[in-house]
Amino acid sequence: MKLREKELLKRIGFRVSVEAICIPQAGLQNTEQNKQKEALFLNKKIVHKECLIALDESGKEMNSRDFSHFLKQCLVERGTVNFVIGGAYGLDSSILNRANLCLSFGRMTWTRELARLMTLEQIYRALEIDGGGNFHK
């Protein structure tokens, strides 16, 4: 894990309990089977009552303040919020359909490494906005 990721996880950890889990890519030739195999793991891992936010190019765009309000509400109502970033071929429809929010970081395509960093920065920013910190001007 990169330094900046560790730093952001540490900072997020001052406000909420946080954990980053990298799952191995299924590595199958068939991309649909690949996504299904990854989804099987995720669907077992994520408890029904928890909030699921799927990062998806065709998802909803939000500004950082609106995202902050949404995240706060999820934390209060659901306790745990899971962010899921897909592999090279995106996420299985079972994950996208189950998600409480499909979130898009614009129309560009990002590597999952950068998407992870972007997600962590937005989570940190969201908590800072909620906490009244001066990170978000």
Add this chain to the structure above:
Amino acid sequence: MKLREKELLKRIGFRVSVEAICIPQAGLQNTEQNKQKEALFLNKKIVHKECLIALDESGKEMNSRDFSHFLKQCLVERGTVNFVIGGAYGLDSSILNRANLCLSFGRMTWTRELARLMTLEQIYRALEIDGGGNFHK
């Protein structure tokens, strides 16, 4: 500069000549004067015939393929393409008005450090798309 930035600059450098310049923040109390002072430097630095792409939250969103086509066209027609990322208070209107493209990475707010990394990844992706590489699936 972070490792990933160096890596991306190196990879971009295999296809086109590239240089990253960090300008010091003007550091004035008045945010408008701050932006104007930064703009003075930029307007001197960027030659009139060159292409200027300003990163701006309220700019145009493009997908990576469309951006690749746009960048290629700029490189062919203008030779040099400048990407400008603003400081904490954004960019001066003289830069935004002069820009050939105001480009937005979605509605979220990003730190300039991450915006720089995102820009480099999109430039690399754009060149890979144009060059027929398999980075962009």
